[in-house]
Amino acid sequence: MGIVSPLGLGLEHNWSRLVAGENGFxxxxxxxxxxxxxxxxxxxxxxxxxxxxxxxxxxxxxxxxKKMDRFIHLGLVAATEAVEDSGWKPQTEEDRCxxxxxxxxxxxxxxxxxxxxxxxxxxxxxxxxxxxxxSALINLVSGHVSIKYGFKGPNHSVVTACATxxxxxxxxxxxxxxxxxxxxxxxxxxxxxxxxxIAGFSSARALSTAFNATPEKASRPWDRDRDxxxxxxxxxxVVLEEYEHAKARGAKIYGEVVGYGMSGDAxxxxxxxxxxxxxYRAMQAAVRSAGIDVADIGYVNAHGTSTMAxxxxxxxxxxxFGDAAGKVAMSSTKSAIGHLLGAAGAVExxxxxxxxxxxxxPPTLNLDNPSRESAIDRVAHEAQRRxxxxxxxxxxxxxxxxxxxxxxxx
Amino acid sequence: MSEIAxxxxxxxVEHLGxxxxxVTPEASFIDDLGADSLDTVELVMAFEEAFSxxxxxxxxxxxxxxxxxxxxxxxxxxx
Numbered sequence: 001m002g003i004v005s006p007l008g009l010g011l012e013h014n015w016s017r018l019v020a021g022e023n024g025f026x027x028x029x030x031x032x033x034x035x036x037x038x039x040x041x042x043x044x045x046x047x048x049x050x051x052x053x054x055x056x057x058x059x060x061x062x063x064x065x066k067k068m069d070r071f072i073h074l075g076l077v078a079a080t081e082a083v084e085d086s087g088w089k090p091q092t093e094e095d096r097c098x099x100x101x102x103x104x105x106x107x108x109x110x111x112x113x114x115x116x117x118x119x120x121x122x123x124x125x126x127x128x129x130x131x132x133x134x135s136a137l138i139n140l141v142s143g144h145v146s147i148k149y150g151f152k153g154p155n156h157s158v159v160t161a162c163a164t165x166x167x168x169x170x171x172x173x174x175x176x177x178x179x180x181x182x183x184x185x186x187x188x189x190x191x192x193x194x195x196x197x198i199a200g201f202s203s204a205r206a207l208s209t210a211f212n213a214t215p216e217k218a219s220r221p222w223d224r225d226r227d228x229x230x231x232x233x234x235x236x237x238v239v240l241e242e243y244e245h246a247k248a249r250g251a252k253i254y255g256e257v258v259g260y261g262m263s264g265d266a267x268x269x270x271x272x273x274x275x276x277x278x279x280y281r282a283m284q285a286a287v288r289s290a291g292i293d294v295a296d297i298g299y300v301n302a303h304g305t306s307t308m309a310x311x312x313x314x315x316x317x318x319x320x321f322g323d324a325a326g327k328v329a330m331s332s333t334k335s336a337i338g339h340l341l342g343a344a345g346a347v348e349x350x351x352x353x354x355x356x357x358x359x360x361x362p363p364t365l366n367l368d369n370p371s372r373e374s375a376i377d378r379v380a381h382e383a384q385r386r387x388x389x390x391x392x393x394x395x396x397x398x399x400x401x402x403x404x405x406x407x408x409x410x
Numbered sequence: 411m412s413e414i415a416x417x418x419x420x421x422x423v424e425h426l427g428x429x430x431x432x433v434t435p436e437a438s439f440i441d442d443l444g445a446d447s448l449d450t451v452e453l454v455m456a457f458e459e460a461f462s463x464x465x466x467x468x469x470x471x472x473x474x475x476x477x478x479x480x481x482x483x484x485x486x487x488x489x
Contacts, residue, residue, distance in 0.1 A: 063427025067448075127459065130451040 002081030006042030008052030042232030069109030075189030104158030106342025109136030161397030165345025232338030236346030259290025265400025304332025345395030
């Protein structure tokens with residue numbers, strides 16, 4: 001597994017900072033946000049390799065960097081960590097052909113498209129880089145990972161806005177179940193902390209604007225003072241493998257994808273349906289496919305974006321758990337890293353796996369005054385040590401698309 | 411070496427990320443310097459920009475080595 005997020009680079013670095021209650025927010029530094037309503041974001045910190053900071057030239061050769069938008073850079077960094085961590089280095093042509101990639105993004109190369117538009121607008125279309133299109137295309141993270149490692153199996157990508165990461169992991173695991181591949185590198189990457197991205201989500205009234213002077217307080221899922229999400233950038237990548245295949249080679253196994261559920265709201269382009277009934281059906285489908293008892297789920301990593309929709313998700317989760325609601329812990333790790341859009345579901349599924357590994361529920365920061373009470377423990381402020389054998393992770397996207405994945409200790 | 415040759419060499423080093431010593435006049439962009447077809451398109455654009463010249467597509471297709479580029483640009487500049 002591999003993560004690059006506003007908390008930094010590296011799986012264990014991210015996890016230890018997350019469990020310690022740290023956050024990755026600040027005033028936007030990659031451009032001057034003064035003209036925009038939202039000034040806060042979670043940006044991947046620069047810094048020497050090995051300290052949790054990003055030095056891009058250590059991961060992507062300088063001459064190749066200009067051929068890729070930043071979301072591809074971040075995807076490659078996380079994919080490199082994940083593939084190295086998995087120890088999977090196919091030596092035969094057959095093994096390479098049985099290894100695929102399915103890495104998505106919610107938006108793709110937004111900054112690259114912005115820059116190219118200006119070039120064309122200025123009448124310099126003939127000066128447009130030949131790398132513009134492959135730099136902006138969403139499936140090019142999958143393309144670059146396959147080229148780097150020689151993975152010749154299914155090469156696919158997912159684009160379902162903020163549900164992308166969960167869909168990628170769920171769909172990739174289904175490809176393995178269907179026999180299309182033995183190993184799939186899956187996840188999501190996003191780098192939309194750019195003027196167009198912040199302006200666009202601001203116009204949709206989706207971003208927090210009330211905490212520009214106190215960035216660490218801006219992302220506050222379920223809190224009564226929440227006023228929108230905080231955008232984050234990064235990537236989360238996992239290596240999925242058919243169980244017997246992994247066992248036979250003595251692979252390090254973090255956990256198992258046991259359930260996956262999807263649904264559509266058929267309701268509104270940005271707002272969730274009443275009672276988040278689409279989310280309820282996605283979770284229900286995931287539980288059904290896992291063949292487990294809901295009460296056995298010890299931890300839920302909520303979509304919980306720090307918007308008005310938080311309470312709708314809460315309602316759906318309460319409905320799912322029924323009498324067992326008092327036993328489960330649910331937190332939103334977006335309170336520490338923000339909303340990574342197409343990468344969110346993948347990073348959060350990884351956090352869910354680590355929650356199982358360490359029997360720790362990571363905290364929901366800034367949950368000072370819940371906008372409503374619930375029997376569900378939302379792990380306010382501090383991580384909790386709890387018995388967690390099964391975890392559920394939710395991601396929902398614009399367009400009314402919902403995805404839930406269930407993970408279990410092996 | 412002419413000023414043009416120096417500048418061409420610098421652009422090649424920058425765009426292809428190769429060592430300066432490898433950028434000899436005879437070096438082929440694709441065979442010796444690791445460029446692909448998109449890299450060569452970008453290189454030609456960089457030459458056009460840096461030297462304020464137009465390199466039409468049929469001429470660009472014939473620029474395969476460092477010397478080809480230098481010769482073409484020198485001829486344009488002399489004209």
